Amino acid sequence: MPENDSATPGHNTGTPALTREALAQAALRVLERDGLAGLSMRKVAAEVGVKAASLYWHVRNKEELLDLLNDAIMALAEPPPREGDWRVQMRGYCWRYRRLLHDNRDAAKVVAGRLAPGPHLFGLLDDQLDRLREAGFSDAHAALTTYLLSSFVQGFVLQEQSPMSAAQADGASRLDVAAEVRDRFRALPVEDFPNLVALAGDLTEPNLDARFEFCVERILDGLAALLPPERR
Amino acid sequence: MPENDSATPGHNTGTPALTREALAQAALRVLERDGLAGLSMRKVAAEVGVKAASLYWHVRNKEELLDLLNDAIMALAEPPPREGDWRVQMRGYCWRYRRLLHDNRDAAKVVAGRLAPGPHLFGLLDDQLDRLREAGFSDAHAALTTYLLSSFVQGFVLQEQSPMSAAQADGASRLDVAAEVRDRFRALPVEDFPNLVALAGDLTEPNLDARFEFCVERILDGLAALLPPERR
DNA sequence: AGTGGCCCCTAACGGTGTTAGGGGTGATTT
């Protein structure tokens, strides 16, 4: 396994050379095309014009390839704009993170259990910490806040993208599914689950953006309470 | 595929009969023993003394078996105690949910992208909604709150259980890994990531219970702001 | 006695991650 990524090994073949970065990009294309379940070593290898076993020269195993893929996804994040106070900045961070996970197929599942920090995540994280400290949060609170926000966004997107029922990617649209689940709630025995029956409509409200907004604003409210009143 | 679970099909064999519930319990044992990655149809079949293909009589595919497994995990949740105001109740819900995901191997990964609600989740959910409404939250807010809390807890546990680096299940203890990650943060170029270097200690603080507590209390603070001051 | 639902079986298909070992190419050393 080479410690270098592409150049300056001292000597190398004349061909363009297969790099870890190229592997990550290939994996990203396969992910977009076939989803996480369809992402196999053989397909990624084929995508770069190579046989599966050759990948193991560049990567210890599939898990490590997924780490690379994770960082490749993070690299697609929009750079955070500078304007606004801490609240609009953190709000923007949450919404941009959610959009990033939405825009790349199965990105939430890839990122989910993967703390393995690539360089691109470092950049975003450092920026976020910078703004929290600037806003008056203590070092400890700033660090804890990054965990709170990322945990929530990851969990939320994972949940909103889950099939919700066996009737998923069929012809049924989001609204159809929501209506069907709502009716299932309504049909429950009232004596056992009175609240589920009563709140069936609220629980299956199909506007997921509004749901996300509610959650984010609650979290921001909670964070604001850490600051002295004049800095909120 | 039978719509009934175990009894009253009209007529049945005399043998104890393999039920979906028995499958779920078997899957739970395999999960505990071999983890999610090691949970295969063949192993679950062997666990109930049957060959793999036979499972497909009781279950459409592996995904459906995982739904059953999901509900079997939810069934292990401790029943919520009745005392305390809404804040101690929601706090208790978060901590119990986290403990449930901790106590069962890979439970977080099973539950993660799986909204598919089994009957046992229904019970917990109804109870939670009941207490939120009783505390003075509107119907819509109560419903949204359940999503906020479950999303966060799932995301948090998924994150805290992630290997964090290639040096995971080796002899390295949690504290060793934390120290190693901290030093890696410290070793970053200061001009590129000044905050990561400065907050390396805070970011890798190994007390995950404290981290969880911070996050939960922030969320509860944010929720409290929805109530009229006298009901907080 | 026959029929039909129930429930498990064997056998197989195509796919998976991963390893062992071989070979060729080009730069470096002798």
Added chain:
DNA sequence: AAATCACCCCTAACACCGTTAGGGGCCACT
């Protein structure tokens, strides 16, 4: 010039996976 060595890809194989097709025995009911 010859030998060496690192690099990088290959073929072949292993053990396992989810899933399906089709067969057969057992039981209850007609």
